[in-house]
Amino acid sequence: MKFRDKLENTQNKNNSLLCVGLDSNYNRIPDFLKEGEYPIFEFNKRIIEATHDLVCAYKPNTAFYEGQGLRGIEQFKMTTDYLSRNYPEIPIIIDAKRGDIGNTNEGYINYVFGYLSGDAVTLHPYMGKESVQPFLDIKNKAIIFLVKTSNSGSDEFQSLELNQNIPLYLRIARTINDKWNDNGNCGMVVGATYPDEIKKVREVAPAVVFLVPGIGTQGGDVEKTVRFGKDNDGKGLIINSSRSIIFAGDDKDFDQKARNSAQNLREEINKYR
Amino acid sequence: MKFRDKLENTQNKNNSLLCVGLDSNYNRIPDFLKEGEYPIFEFNKRIIEATHDLVCAYKPNTAFYEGQGLRGIEQFKMTTDYLSRNYPEIPIIIDAKRGDIGNTNEGYINYVFGYLSGDAVTLHPYMGKESVQPFLDIKNKAIIFLVKTSNSGSDEFQSLELNQNIPLYLRIARTINDKWNDNGNCGMVVGATYPDEIKKVREVAPAVVFLVPGIGTQGGDVEKTVRFGKDNDGKGLIINSSRSIIFAGDDKDFDQKARNSAQNLREEINKYR
Numbered sequence: 001m002k003f004r005d006k007l008e009n010t011q012n013k014n015n016s017l018l019c020v021g022l023d024s025n026y027n028r029i030p031d032f033l034k035e036g037e038y039p040i041f042e043f044n045k046r047i048i049e050a051t052h053d054l055v056c057a058y059k060p061n062t063a064f065y066e067g068q069g070l071r072g073i074e075q076f077k078m079t080t081d082y083l084s085r086n087y088p089e090i091p092i093i094i095d096a097k098r099g100d101i102g103n104t105n106e107g108y109i110n111y112v113f114g115y116l117s118g119d120a121v122t123l124h125p126y127m128g129k130e131s132v133q134p135f136l137d138i139k140n141k142a143i144i145f146l147v148k149t150s151n152s153g154s155d156e157f158q159s160l161e162l163n164q165n166i167p168l169y170l171r172i173a174r175t176i177n178d179k180w181n182d183n184g185n186c187g188m189v190v191g192a193t194y195p196d197e198i199k200k201v202r203e204v205a206p207a208v209v210f211l212v213p214g215i216g217t218q219g220g221d222v223e224k225t226v227r228f229g230k231d232n233d234g235k236g237l238i239i240n241s242s243r244s245i246i247f248a249g250d251d252k253d254f255d256q257k258a259r260n261s262a263q264n265l266r267e268e269i270n271k272y273r
Numbered sequence: 274m275k276f277r278d279k280l281e282n283t284q285n286k287n288n289s290l291l292c293v294g295l296d297s298n299y300n301r302i303p304d305f306l307k308e309g310e311y312p313i314f315e316f317n318k319r320i321i322e323a324t325h326d327l328v329c330a331y332k333p334n335t336a337f338y339e340g341q342g343l344r345g346i347e348q349f350k351m352t353t354d355y356l357s358r359n360y361p362e363i364p365i366i367i368d369a370k371r372g373d374i375g376n377t378n379e380g381y382i383n384y385v386f387g388y389l390s391g392d393a394v395t396l397h398p399y400m401g402k403e404s405v406q407p408f409l410d411i412k413n414k415a416i417i418f419l420v421k422t423s424n425s426g427s428d429e430f431q432s433l434e435l436n437q438n439i440p441l442y443l444r445i446a447r448t449i450n451d452k453w454n455d456n457g458n459c460g461m462v463v464g465a466t467y468p469d470e471i472k473k474v475r476e477v478a479p480a481v482v483f484l485v486p487g488i489g490t491q492g493g494d495v496e497k498t499v500r501f502g503k504d505n506d507g508k509g510l511i512i513n514s515s516r517s518i519i520f521a522g523d524d525k526d527f528d529q530k531a532r533n534s535a536q537n538l539r540e541e542i543n544k545y546r
Contacts, residue, residue: 023377025380061373061377061380062380063371063377063378063379063381063384064377064380065380066380066381066383066384067379067380067381067382067383067384067388069350069383069384069387069388070343070346070347070388073343073346074343077342077343097371097372097373097397098336098370098371099370099397100334100336100370101422101423101424102424104296104334104336104337105336106336107298107334107335107336107337107339107340108336108340109340110339110340110341110342111336111339111340111342114340114342115339115340115342115343124372124397125399125430126397126398126399126419126422126431127419127422127424127426127427127431128424128426128428128429128430128431129429130424130425130426130427130429131422131426131427146399146400149374149399149400149404150374151374151375151400151401151403152403153400153402153403153404154400154401154403154404155401156402156403156448157398157399157401157441157444157445157448158400158401160435160444161435161436162434162435162436163434163435163436163438165436168430168433168441171430171433172430175429175430
């Protein structure tokens with residue numbers, strides 16, 4: 001099944017545009033879990049059990065697992081295997097922010113789509129279409145490019161003005177939409193902390209999926225994100241929150257607190273659809 | 274010890290600007306090694322034993338290891354541990370091409386500098402200084418940013434002209450040189466396939482280390498790379514070749530063939546210093 005169909009099925013089923021970011025920083029998971037053999041996996045499992053009927057996707061970020069070395073990566077795979085087995089209808093977005101030359105990208109393709117069973121991956125666009133062609137050739141996965149990132153310093157290069165006064169991020173968005181998306185599998189990252197930019201990117205890319213980080217801890221604007229980011233069908237939008245959901249609690253009831261937080265955010269998002 | 278000192282010590286000791294890329298694609302390593310338990314590690318060990326007196330650095334690319342899942346990453350660590358133990362004077366450049374928001378980058382810092390014992394890492398600059406500050410704060414490591422990459426399609430965004438007709442890659446180079454390099458630990462990737470661009474980047478960044486891929490299989494120009502890329506001391510340059518060295522042979526004598534290939538390239542480079 002194509003990513004977009006899988007996503008929309010789950011968006012409909014769970015009435016949700018919410019993606020939970022499984023940024024399961026070992027240092028922040030509750031202490032009582034650390035007595036077990038696989039604390040990161042156990043944490044993720046409980047978050048998933050508490051939220052799977054509220055989300056349209058999960059987005060683990062590779063950094064938090066790789067930061068724990070082999071043990072972390074092992075629990076990363078246990079998590080994606082658990083999701084594939086128990087909730088095969090929920091898309092897994094591997095937030096890897098990779099990008100290398102063509103023959104090297106084959107290794108990352110094996111990692112994110114093979115080993116980790118991802119349905120989508122995030123990539124840096126800087127090296128150009130020719131470099132990421134091996135990703136673009138995979139029709140049933142989503143290839144989601146960083147366009148305007150949520151961090152406070154993202155203007156430094158992304159908003160540089162090109163000749164004819166077009167900012168770089170918008171030129172990249174237009175190029176991806178017009179020239180990279182032959183297989184209809186491209187998506188774009190646009191940060192909730194930059195609602196005006198979400199609006200501009202939606203103008204040049206009316207139908208691609210937006211992955212929007214920056215809600216929650218980073219302080220992004222939910223109402224504007226939904227209003228400016230949705231496509232004509234009120235979809236095409238994956239709104240991610242990580243820390244404000246998965247670390248809503250730090251005690252035995254952390255999963256229930258995560259559920260409450262996810263439920264509140266899903267409803268806030270739905271108010272504006 | 275600072276990266277730059279470690280690099281120059283080994284450049285002097287081995288009279289070499291050559292970096293061997295340990296892009297140890299499992300599908301291309303000799304079949305006879307695949308009978309052992311750790312074929313990728315065994316391959317790397319023999320390449321290292323055959324070339325350690327000819328190089329100024331080794332550069333494993335994470336993609337080839339991650340593409341083999343946990344087994345690949347385990348052998349990645351075995352390789353960097355082997356290097357650190359036996360050849361602690363040779364810098365290890367982890368070619369990871371990462372780049373995320375600040376708090377997430379901490380995970381990659383643990384991975385590349387902690388778990389994998391790297392001396393340097395490659396990063397995408399697209400998200401801006403604020404995002405990579407946790408890397409820049411590590412004074413004794415080198416943080417090497419993609420500026421003009423070696424792939425044939427790298428012009429698509431990297432050579433876009435900004436207002437005042439400056440191409441993007443040059444603006445990024447100037448910014449990194451002038452504003453990101455407070456700790457003197459920044460480096461830049463400039464591809465040997467673009468000698469004119471190497472020259473221009475050297476003009477705006479007279480003293481930073483250049484990591485130059487694209488020699489060998491990719492067809493980069495050795496003479497121009499050295500002439501245009503070296504700094505005032507005839508150094509500041511790490512010239513990488515991967516496939517044309519490590520896969521020079523595919524039989525029992527692959528390590529001797531790799532040595533011959535490395536020796537030839539080291540000497541060709543030295544002709545132009």
